[in-house]
Amino acid sequence: MLFMTPMRPAPDFTAMLSDRARHMNASAIREILKVTQQPDVISFAGGLPAPELFPLEEVRRAADTALTKYGPAALQYSTTEGHPPLREWIGQRAGIPAANVQIVTGSQQALDLLGKILISEGDTVLVEAPTYLGALQSFQPYGPSYVQMPTDDGGIDVDALEDILKTTPAKLLYAVPNFQNPTGRTLNAERRRRLVELTAQYGVLVIEDDPYGQLRFSGEAAPSLYELGLEYAGDVNANYVIYCSSFSKTLVPGLRDAWVQAAAPIISKLVQAKQGADLHTPTLNQMIVAELLDEVLPRQIETVKKAYGERAAVMLGHIEKEFPGGVEYTRPEGGMFLWVTLPDTIDSTRMLQRALTRNVAYVPGSPFFALGGGQNTLRLSYSSATPQQIGRGIAALGETIREALD
Numbered sequence: 001m002l003f004m005t006p007m008r009p010a011p012d013f014t015a016m017l018s019d020r021a022r023h024m025n026a027s028a029i030r031e032i033l034k035v036t037q038q039p040d041v042i043s044f045a046g047g048l049p050a051p052e053l054f055p056l057e058e059v060r061r062a063a064d065t066a067l068t069k070y071g072p073a074a075l076q077y078s079t080t081e082g083h084p085p086l087r088e089w090i091g092q093r094a095g096i097p098a099a100n101v102q103i104v105t106g107s108q109q110a111l112d113l114l115g116k117i118l119i120s121e122g123d124t125v126l127v128e129a130p131t132y133l134g135a136l137q138s139f140q141p142y143g144p145s146y147v148q149m150p151t152d153d154g155g156i157d158v159d160a161l162e163d164i165l166k167t168t169p170a171k172l173l174y175a176v177p178n179f180q181n182p183t184g185r186t187l188n189a190e191r192r193r194r195l196v197e198l199t200a201q202y203g204v205l206v207i208e209d210d211p212y213g214q215l216r217f218s219g220e221a222a223p224s225l226y227e228l229g230l231e232y233a234g235d236v237n238a239n240y241v242i243y244c245s246s247f248s249k250t251l252v253p254g255l256r257d258a259w260v261q262a263a264a265p266i267i268s269k270l271v272q273a274k275q276g277a278d279l280h281t282p283t284l285n286q287m288i289v290a291e292l293l294d295e296v297l298p299r300q301i302e303t304v305k306k307a308y309g310e311r312a313a314v315m316l317g318h319i320e321k322e323f324p325g326g327v328e329y330t331r332p333e334g335g336m337f338l339w340v341t342l343p344d345t346i347d348s349t350r351m352l353q354r355a356l357t358r359n360v361a362y363v364p365g366s367p368f369f370a371l372g373g374g375q376n377t378l379r380l381s382y383s384s385a386t387p388q389q390i391g392r393g394i395a396a397l398g399e400t401i402r403e404a405l406d
Ligand SMILES: Cc1ncc(COP(=O)(O)O)c(C=O)c1O
Pocket: 105, 106, 107, 108, 109, 132, 134, 176, 181, 209, 211, 245, 246, 247, 248, 253, 257, 258
């Protein structure tokens, strides 16, 4: 033994944390998921892609192909910007140079790095009410001051947005325009145009987070904010919109492959930030995804869309039958989630305990509001439950809601 001393008291490590770390908080969802992961519980809480649909064999073959094709380079460090064939494919699809594409380790990393390079302490960040919880978690350490934009079935209320912009100098607007997490709502085409015009006029950057856009199972697709921003600006390097998307929901989440499309000055700062974070997204993972782009990805998107469309329809059918009057819910045209608004006498966080005694779980809505609210709301995910589980789970939830109303 080097030091012959009795056990010393543990230092106060918490007091040594940075101010930035003090801004961080545990994900409310993770805490809830721990409770909901008991084996008998039918969980609509998780929001995981359906694992039985993962293209396991195709990924195995693509890994083999990549290792044969690139040899040791497949396992070597690689450039921060990303695997060139992957960037080129993304650029071509978006009609922009590959130089305006940055590969990231999940779009979650894009949110963190964009927060790091764009948000100074106190900057106003406009977010939907409700919004994606993971974005709040990423932005939080950088000390934003949030303003909530009201939303309805057509997405962000752009009249309300204009009123906000008239009085509040905002830096950044964050939105999930397609099949939003948590509501499943989509921003309508007309509002997209207004949003792009307004933000450009007021000089506000837009982060368009679009992991679900490819998973539309009904209705008509609207142009992305990024496309509209490009049309408005007329130049890829003058577009106020920064676009993030991911292969997590269309292929597999575990490879952690996603990307950002943005103006050159944003991309070059992002490269520096990413160098400090992880040097680059895993080389082999990017090569695997690149091998899957032409044949497997389009097929996989069709498979996933079909399955989620069926599961959403089953869930909506049961909700119609099982939920009491006075309960409202969204009708998503794609993605993985729907959103339930209960009569405002019910607190969905408190109701979760009762739901768990009936072996069904959901995520209470209030953590998705940056500034609080939504106590009577909840998120249901239909992506990874079987029709039988959906039937039983929704019946149990209907009973729980009825009991809470008594
Ligand atoms: C809106 C939104 N953005 C980003 C992410 C993170 O996805 P990724 O797996 O690409 O990091 C998710 C994941 O659920 C999401 O719902």
